[in-house]
Structures are given as structure tokens and as C-alpha cells.
Amino acid sequence: MLTYQLKKQPGLPLYEALYRCIREDIRTGRLRPGEQLPSKRSLCANLKVSKITVENAYNQLLAEGYISSREKVGYFVEAVQQLPPQTPKASQTPPPEGKLLDLSGNGSPRFPFTVWSRLQRQVLLDYGQKLLLPLPNQGIGELRQAIAWHLGAFRGLEVNPEDIFVGAGTDFLYNLLVQLLGRDKCYGVEEPGYSKIYDIYRCAGARCTLLSMDKSGVLPDAATQVLHISPAHHFPTGLVTPLSRRRELLKWVGAEDGRYIIEDDYDSEFRFAGRPLPTLKAMDTAGRVIYMNSFTKSLAPSIRISYMILPSSLMEALQTRLGFYAGTVPSFEQYTLARFIREGYFEKHINRMRKFYKARRDTLLELVAQCPRRLQVLEEGAGLHFLLRVDTALTDPELVAACAQKGLKVRCLSQYYRESPPENCRGYLVINYSGLGDADIEILAKVIKTL
């Protein structure tokens, strides 16, 4: 028979105390699933409480699914989730890792933990209660000022902090843009390209058109009204849109009302040779270019901070029509990042990473050069990937399978096409080297030699 010491506590009805005792026993497994509970009558006699107390407790347990009743038989313990174990030690739960060396995804740049952690402590001390206030939906002023300053100093882009909108990742911002520019518009995206962009516009309800690329990038087709491109460095081809094409695109966007260009500048920080061309945003005099960037590549994918820079008229429209949206980035991360930029750490980090990635790229290029078989490297001047042309009789799926068999997870250029890829794009591996360790390079070297 269940026996509990039920004490009267101020504010806690007796039935509630009983309910809690039984629930605790069920949750800890002392009462096992399927076990029958005493009848109400016998329990109230045993505990010396009124029948209504037991009745209320049982009803609460019934309502919450801890027990069930079978007519004329009695009450039975249900199978419920048990109490969780203690917080697991980090060392016991290593990140899930595939067995293959993965060249298709994003890596984690070497992150300045010590600095970040110190800034976090400073932010906590300096801002305190201020960190708890509701946030301006476009991001805190300090962060927008810091971003504007960074873009001015290191990207040659003069922007008004008031035109910056900060969000938890570009996915959210793309969705916001569809709601701002209209889902009745037709969004042109690059083919081949980063397939997610197409997916997001489609799922947001917009019409989409795939724009094939020539050697200067894309040109919008007749249907396109909003053009989404990454002129600084196209993924996966690595192409940089030359100035002449940039001028053509700006001419196109200005030629008709309601046209816009979304300039995705996602990894422009990692350019290894020469100076980057000015952004379309910097060249835009008509107020039709929306600039986007993210700290995902330049800091870490787990820091969910992206931003866009809108023409002032669009920012006004956004705040008027969509101003009800709350901000999406925690204040704490925003203040920390603002300091990280303002105090020069972001620039230092980028420079360090650029050197690091360049060295890694050079190692890979050397490896390729030493290969007996003819391999050709293309578009290696920027970003964190290059194309490796393999002179092979294998089809692309066969090539990918052959690499996988040797422990190398990699994708072909043709796999980044949504529609059927042109015949001449066969045999190009997309080598994304941002996430490789030293040991990985050795594996890669071995695989390349056998290609």
C-alpha cells in the first residue's frame, strides 16, 4: 500500500501534495508501468485523508496521463518518460562525425575563444540589465554602427547604420525580403548555385526562375524581377563577375520600377589575390541593390548573425509594413560581436583566417601539381573552394562514388544544377577546403593521386 507523509503546507492543497508524491514515484520508476494503484477508499483510509483528497489527486493524475482507469477494475500506472540523467559531460558526447572526409560542407574557422569570452564578460558587466530590454527589430545600434564601420574600412562600402537589418541567419532574411518585395515577383537565381536559395524563395511562395551562367556570371531573363546573385564569388563555380557585367546588371535593375538585385557577398572576406571589385551596392545609385552578408563563414556557423543593407526607401517600407517582427538575434551576442568588430578583433581574425586558408589552398594546389595524372585547378583565387577538373572516363556519379570508396565525400559541379547540367561541366569536383584538418589533407592527397 502507498504510504506518504502528507504535511499541510501553506498554499499547497492536500490533494496536490498527494498528487505530487504519486507522480514523483511514477516518474522515478518506483511505481512501475502497469502497476495497479490502491482503490480510493483503501488509500484514504491508509493515509487518513478524506476521500475527496484522493479523488482529486487521482483525477489530476488521470488528466495528465500518469495513470489510466479501467472501469470496475481500478487505476493503473501508465508508461511515462522517466526523469532525465544529469547534464552529460561534454566529453561524453562528442559531435556526431561521419567516417568520410567531407569536402562538401562548411567548416569551423579557428575561433578566438579567449577574446570572445573576455568580451562576453565585459558585456555582462557593462550592460547588465540593459541586456534584458526588448531589442530593436533591426538589431542594436552598436552592432549596426560596427558593421557600417567595418564595411567602410575593409570593403570600401559606405553605409548608413540605419539601413542595416540584422537577423538570425540569411534564411530568415530571405523570407523577410519575399514578404517585403512581394511573392508575386519572379526571383531569378543562379544555375548552378546554392540550392537552398531557390528552395527558400519557392517555399516562401515566390515564383523562381533559374538563370544559366556564362563566363561573366548571369544575365536576368525576361521573367526576372528580383535577381539574387553573388558577384564577388559564385558558388560553386568560383566565378567573379567582372565590372562590365556589373554595369550591365545595374543598368538592367534601373530600367524598370520594382526591380531589385540581392547581392549575396557571403565569403568576400576570403580573397587571396588582388583587390576585390567594388560591390554592386557601392556602385548602385538608383537604390535598387540589397546587400547581404553573414558572420557564418567569417566567424562560425554556430553564431547565427547575418545582415542586409537595404536602400533607405525599402527599410522604411519594411518598418511600416513588417515592423511587427521582433528581432531574432540575442542581445548578448549582438553586443559581444559589436565589440569584437569595434576593437579590431574581427579584422585580425579575418586576416589570420585568410592566411590560414591560403596556406591550405597552396598545399592542395601543390598536391595537385605533383599528381601524375592530369588534373586542372580552376577559380582558386577567392573563397574557400575551388574546382578540380579530373580527366576521366567516369561519369560524375561514378566519380563521386569512386571518391567515396576511398574515403572522400565530395560533390561534382553537375550536382549543383537543379535542371540537367550541360555536357561540358562533367568531371569537375568542388573542393571545399575550409573544414579540413592536417590529417584530412593527407587523406585528400592520397585520393587525388589515384584519381
Add this chain to the structure above:
Amino acid sequence: MLTYQLKKQPGLPLYEALYRCIREDIRTGRLRPGEQLPSKRSLCANLKVSKITVENAYNQLLAEGYISSREKVGYFVEAVQQLPPQTPKASQTPPPEGKLLDLSGNGSPRFPFTVWSRLQRQVLLDYGQKLLLPLPNQGIGELRQAIAWHLGAFRGLEVNPEDIFVGAGTDFLYNLLVQLLGRDKCYGVEEPGYSKIYDIYRCAGARCTLLSMDKSGVLPDAATQVLHISPAHHFPTGLVTPLSRRRELLKWVGAEDGRYIIEDDYDSEFRFAGRPLPTLKAMDTAGRVIYMNSFTKSLAPSIRISYMILPSSLMEALQTRLGFYAGTVPSFEQYTLARFIREGYFEKHINRMRKFYKARRDTLLELVAQCPRRLQVLEEGAGLHFLLRVDTALTDPELVAACAQKGLKVRCLSQYYRESPPENCRGYLVINYSGLGDADIEILAKVIKTL
């Protein structure tokens, strides 16, 4: 004449060094807007560099908008944004505050800074590099387990952590739901209600229908396919949907394929009398209820973490069709919150806040009771607001204006209707007391006395 000591640096072309010197002078204001630059010829003579070096430097400055050229006249400094001041001291930039005592918005509960900050340090030490890995889009396992455990222990809701999806605020999750359930469906929302919910569904492209309330809550009309409600505590009326109506709603949702209920449980933690009723989610046997909650009210609005619990079939559909969306909450905040919950601090915080809010509510109720004029308080049992019925000849806009004149920013119930409010809802002030300080209470007391 401009004079710079241009030194050859490895990796830095001379034109780039010159470009940087001039840019720096423009950015710091040493070269003023409108000032004419030396001609290319004279500058290259002065600096003893080749003409092509000066030309390249000027072209870069031109391309980036630092200078402009006037044909046959020369080059002129443009007005550009100057370097920003140093990081402002927190004390110099107090949060913007209105002069009115504001009873219409959200406050900041007293936040356990010391604990949070300690957990942050632990997380940094324990997880290190793991914090940089790309995140599972539905949230890290530790946080989902902690949420499931919390809901089981304190809300009587048994959920599988695999069915939880974490996002940066409910706004993002609502948008995701429209993309998951379909924007061709008709979404029924409460009238009166939290107007943002209607706005979000509309802007996401879904059809919406306003459902008027009776004393038990809402009933879906013939058009409704997805019903968005907050049965635990409706805003702004404060109504709790009784069990009988909950059963009716579950019957409705199960009666036709494709119907869903979105149960917004946003401030269920703050119930002052009696036990909360079981959630619709707990009562749902057909897998048609989506549960939503957020840490915005229970922790701080600046911590952007919300979550939803989907029926397993919907989670599968989400990952299949919308799995390309990246997670939106930084890993760092997720790990910190997971520990905060698992180590019992969240429960302690909620209990402390509940006491705090209850005391504040009781103070307000006492104030009202002492008023000579007849004021009536309604629906004060839960949540962080109640209704104050004022026996007045004033219209609602006049009442709001009268309060504002006395320093009290407050809204009337009728202002939460999208369409014309019924006549009998006149004279109800919505008193949201979550953000009041002790001094505020005194102002409020004075205003109430004169109502």
C-alpha cells in the same frame, strides 16, 4: 601637396599603399569633402612613383566613391562617413525610455545574471570547439532534452525531444508553420487578440479568419482549417479555456483531415491560483496539436529562444520538405539555457518570478479596492495582466488619452480588435504589470484614483 612615405611591403602593391594613405586621410577628415586632389602628374613627381601607381590608386578611390572626378578639372574628395568614435561606455548610452509609464508592453523579469554568467563560462570551458560546429536545425539535443524534461515535470506534458523544434522567436516559427501546413489553408485567430499573430500569417501569404470569443474562448468557423489559440491564458481578455471547450476543439480538429490547432502556451508559467488545466497537446490523441512556447516572457525578451512541439508526422514532413533551413539560435545560448534548465535554475527563477508578480498584482488589486470610484478587476488569476473595468462616460479613446495625460500609457480592450469591437467591451483597461517598478506602482496608484 600630399606627401606620404610609401614603403615597399611584401604582398602590398605600391598603388594599394598609396590608396590606403589617401583613404585614411579622407576617412579621418584630414582631407576635407570638396578639397581638390593634386593632379596625377604632379603627385607622381612629388612621391617619386610611376604614373600608373597614382592612376591605380585614384581609380580605386573613384570606384569606391572616396573621390569624384570632374572632366578637365581634376579629382575631388567626396563626403564620406568618418571613422566612428570608440566603443561608447554603457553608462553613456542609457536605453531610450519614454516619459510615460508604459503598461502596454513587455517588461524584463529579474534575471539571474550571476548564475547565467557562470553557466556561460562553464559552457565555454566544457564545449570549446564544439560550440563552432554547424547546428542541427531543430536545436541541439541537450536543449531539447532539457525542455522535454521541464515540460514533463512542471507542465504535465510528456514529449519526445525529437518532436521539439527550437527557433529564434515565435515569429520565425509561425512562418515555418505556414510553409509546413500550407498557405492555401485558412488560419483562424482570436478576436480580440495579439494582432501580430494575424499580421504574421497574412504576411506569410496565408488566408486568415478572425474568430470572435464567447465566455469559453473561440470556436472555429466553417472556413478555419488551422486554429491558433492560447487556451491557457488568452491575451488580452485573460480568459482560460475550460475543459469542456477544449474537448470540443479536439473533436473539431479530429473531424477532418488537414486540420490543426496551434496551442500558444506563452505565459502559462505564471498562474497564481489553482492548477493549470492540462494542455490541449497533452489531451491530443490524434496528433493534430502543435504546442508553442517561448522563453521571452519567462526569462527575458532579449533571449530569443522559442520552441514548438510537432506531432511526429509533421516533424518528419518538416525535415523532408523544409530541412534545408538552418537553425536560428546560437549554439552558445542553447547550451547555456540547457544547463540553466537541467540544473534547476529555470524552475527556481519561475517560482521567484511568480511570487514577485503575484505580490505586484496583489498590490495593484489592493490599490483598486481602495479607490472611491467603482472599478472592477477581471481575469486576474493568471498571466501578467488583468482587465480593469472603469465605470466612466468617456469613450475608450478619451479614456486612453486621459490616462496618457496623467502619465499612464495604457490600451483599452477595444483597441485589440481588428474589426469593430462590440459595444459591451467599452471601458476595459488592459493592465500589463510585468514591467513595473516600485515607483511606477505609485504613479499608477495616483492615476487609478482619479479614473
